[in-house]
Amino acid sequence: MKPVYWKPKYGTRSSRHKAWARQEAKREEALKREPAVSHRARLRALFRR
Helix, strand or coil, rough: CCCCCCCCCCCHHHHHHHHHHHHHHHHHHHHHCCCCCHHHHHHHHHHCC
């Protein structure tokens, strides 16, 4: 493996995009796993507070 002479202080655009895409996939999976809650139930819970 070659030594790293220069490393960006912040993530580059491509590395940030890859990280964002991975997180997006995780969020999509989590949404699929969650039981579907109806809009009415969600609104009821919102106004109950």
